[in-house]
Amino acid sequence: MFSNYLIGLREGLEASLVVCILIAYLVKTDRRDALKPIWIGIGVAVLLALGFGCALEFGSQELTFEAQEALGGSLSLLAVGLVTWMVFWMRRTARHLKAELHGKLDEALRMGTGALVATAFLAVGREGLETALFVWASVRAAGDGSPRPMIGAALGIATAIVLGWLFYRGAVRINLAKFFTWTGGMLVVVAAGVLAYGFHDLQEARWLPGLSDKAFDISDTVDPSSWYGTLLKGIFNFQPDPTVLQVTVWLLYLVPTLTLFLAPVGFASGKGKVKGPDEQGTRPSKAPQA
Secondary structure, eight states, X not given: OHHHHHHHHHHHHHHHHHHHHHHHHHHHTTOGGGHHHHHHHHHHHHHHHHHHHHHHHHHHTTSOHHHHXXXXXXXXXXXXXXXXXXXHHHHHHGGGHHHHHHHHHHHHHHHOHXXXXXXXXXXXXXXXHHHHHHHHHHHHHHOSOOSHHHHHXXXXXXXXXXXXXXXXXXXOOEEHHHHHHHHHHHHHHHHHHHHHHXXXXXXXXXXXXXXXXXXXXXXXXSOTTSHHHHHHHHHHOOOSSOBHHHHHHHHHHHHHHHHHHHSOOSOOTTTTEEOOGGGTTOSOOOOOOO
């Protein structure tokens, strides 16, 4: 549940920040007439993400067991690739996100209503599709059939919406550099578990060998149905009897990826702090004196 809460919070806050920056910029530049197309684009993006999630869940139920495992494993690998790219991209561009969005919005304002809808749709839609895919892959990896993973993701998204609103109102200060570093590092750990489970799915689909080659088996020590077994499964996608291939890919992904992610990338202390849309240069500068 915690891992899905983290996914919902991380992706939801990214989307909330995007929406907050777009809306604040239009309000500050007296372009309230452009708010409706922005909200239309956001609404379409949300509906697309929900539809994509439903298609993954209900579409896979009609497949044979091996086809389900092959689809689940392949999409798990895709989800890990997208999330890995996302955490590195966001950590690198967090400080410049506002300026980048303002540039795109200025261009869209010149082009008309359709461009405004497309700008909002593309800005939010990417986060929505990534969230739907990674949550679906994480729920499959949890594999306990309970609603807790979905509840966790929903609570994370709800928290992100509240934080986004508070951010817009200037009621909270968010150090984006630290936030995206900590949550990104935790997501890399979660992604490593999803990746290992994705390879296990491909082994069950008979796409990869080694299903019976266990690296270890501590099922007698760590009961998967116990509270601590459930906790380990929910946070780290822990499996008490992984295959050799699962352990290998887990290590090969986690160690270098986490090392590269935590390496310094030029975030000076304090430079990543964001106080709110009104405090990030959205006020027009005074004209120079003649």
